[in-house]
Amino acid sequence: MTRAEAADVPDDGAPQTPERLRRLASRLLSQLTTRSDRLINEGLARADARKWHYAVLASLEEYGPGSQATLSRRTGIYRSDMVGVLNELAGRGLVERAPDPDDRRRNTITISPRGRRRLRRLDKVLDELHEELLAPLSPVERDQLMGLLTRLLDHHTPGLTRRPDGPG
Amino acid sequence: MTRAEAADVPDDGAPQTPERLRRLASRLLSQLTTRSDRLINEGLARADARKWHYAVLASLEEYGPGSQATLSRRTGIYRSDMVGVLNELAGRGLVERAPDPDDRRRNTITISPRGRRRLRRLDKVLDELHEELLAPLSPVERDQLMGLLTRLLDHHTPGLTRRPDGPG
DNA sequence: AACAAACGTTTGTCGCACTAACGTTGTCGG
DNA sequence: CCGACAACGTTAGTGCGACAAACGTTTGTT
Numbered sequence: 001m002t003r004a005e006a007a008d009v010p011d012d013g014a015p016q017t018p019e020r021l022r023r024l025a026s027r028l029l030s031q032l033t034t035r036s037d038r039l040i041n042e043g044l045a046r047a048d049a050r051k052w053h054y055a056v057l058a059s060l061e062e063y064g065p066g067s068q069a070t071l072s073r074r075t076g077i078y079r080s081d082m083v084g085v086l087n088e089l090a091g092r093g094l095v096e097r098a099p100d101p102d103d104r105r106r107n108t109i110t111i112s113p114r115g116r117r118r119l120r121r122l123d124k125v126l127d128e129l130h131e132e133l134l135a136p137l138s139p140v141e142r143d144q145l146m147g148l149l150t151r152l153l154d155h156h157t158p159g160l161t162r163r164p165d166g167p168g
Numbered sequence: 169m170t171r172a173e174a175a176d177v178p179d180d181g182a183p184q185t186p187e188r189l190r191r192l193a194s195r196l197l198s199q200l201t202t203r204s205d206r207l208i209n210e211g212l213a214r215a216d217a218r219k220w221h222y223a224v225l226a227s228l229e230e231y232g233p234g235s236q237a238t239l240s241r242r243t244g245i246y247r248s249d250m251v252g253v254l255n256e257l258a259g260r261g262l263v264e265r266a267p268d269p270d271d272r273r274r275n276t277i278t279i280s281p282r283g284r285r286r287l288r289r290l291d292k293v294l295d296e297l298h299e300e301l302l303a304p305l306s307p308v309e310r311d312q313l314m315g316l317l318t319r320l321l322d323h324h325t326p327g328l329t330r331r332p333d334g335p336g
Numbered sequence: 337a338a339c340a341a342a343c344g345t346t347t348g349t350c351g352c353a354c355t356a357a358c359g360t361t362g363t364c365g366g
Numbered sequence: 367c368c369g370a371c372a373a374c375g376t377t378a379g380t381g382c383g384a385c386a387a388a389c390g391t392t393t394g395t396t
Contacts (some may be wrong), residue, residue: 016231016242017243017244018223018227018230018243019230020230020291021226021243022318023314024294024298025298025301025313025314026204026205026207026208026294026301027219028317028318029201029204030201030204030352031321032320032321032324033197035321035324035325036197036324037194037198037382038353041382055186055195058186059186059189062187062188063184067343069342069344074184076185077384078384078385079343079344080346080347080385081385103342103343103392104343104392104393105392105393106344106392107344126192126194130192134193134320136322142193144312144316145316146191146196148305148312148313148316149193149196149197149200150196151304151305152200152304153200153203156301157203198383202383205352206384209351235374236374237373237374237375245353246352246353246355247374247376248356248375249354250375251375251377271361271362271374272360272361273362273373273374273375274361274373274374274375275374
């Protein structure tokens with residue numbers, strides 16, 4: 001039960017959102033993200049996973065093993081929260097956490113074969129969920145959207161350094 | 169102090185976000201919304217306001233006085249949370265809360281002259297903040313973005329009814 | 337040897353969306 | 367008229383995500 005059906009909640013005609021609110025890009029973003037997050041979270045929950053799982057697994061497969069701090073930076077998950085995520089992943093046998101012999105402060109996190117299979121599975125799940133999320137948009141429009149969002153995000157992301165290995 | 173500067177937090181080179189994460193529309197939305205929310209909230213805080221204040225004031229000016237439940241529906245704020253918002257607004261003298269003589273369950277919320285002035289002020293503040301938010305985009309691109317977001321939001325908004333007074 | 341900085345971890349905060357429940361007041365069917 | 371039910375405002379609480387603060391350990395630097 002995700003939606004209320006108890007007794008209150010009238011739900012009469014159209015909500016009549018004020019013009020001023022409909023014009024606010026920030027509000028549009030918030031509202032849409034709320035719904036998007038819900039969609040994604042519920043979909044992943046059905047597969048016994050969370051966004052964080054995917055982020056960590058993807059990061060591990062693309063860049064190889066790393067310390068928790070490294071994973072934190074790559075995924076944007078705070079190191080305080082990373083602990084729990086890795087507990088979950090390790091508990092499911094999707095990653096392995098071993099002390100780094102070269103630097104005993106660190107744990108080295110490695111993706112397991114099962115973790116890789118999991119990642120493929122989540123790739124599919126997320127594909128389907130995004131199909132649902134972006135359903136009203138044509139392929140071209142989806143690209144447009146991604147482009148616009150990416151540019152905005154980059155603009156508001158601090159400490160963005162040009163890649164040292166630019167195009168040859 | 170919104171950003172860490174204590175002692176931890178290394179902040180070396182580029183964060184190296186995995187491809188897979190960068191392709192995720194849902195993630196793009198989440199990340200951007202986090203930053204957008206922060207920008208807006210901080211900006212409004214400087215003016216001793218919150219998003220909710222604006223939403224309620226705008227709704228009152230556009231549709232006239234209403235009960236708390238009505239305002240809830242118009243703004244999307246839960247009626248549980250509306251209580252506190254109206255306390256703040258009433259405390260600042262921006263709205264008036266009076267029992268509805270026709271239906272003693274209801275409170276009638278009215279915007280005050282001071283509330284109207286406040287609304288104009290917040291209009292300006294939000295304009296500036298959105299200028300900052302959308303800085304990298306041209307006017308055309310901003311329209312594109314709004315259009316795309318609106319379509320997605322509408323598609324994922326439940327209980328959307330066609331306006332009864334459609335074109336003849 | 338002294339000190340700062342990075343690591344992993346625990347604990348806690350804040351805001352937001354949302355649920356549950358309660359007492360009051362209105363509406364409606366018998 | 368009366369009992370059921372629904373809407374109202376309000377209080378309290380949940381779950382989650384982003385984030386801060388602090389602590390013990392280890393490492394690099396001077």
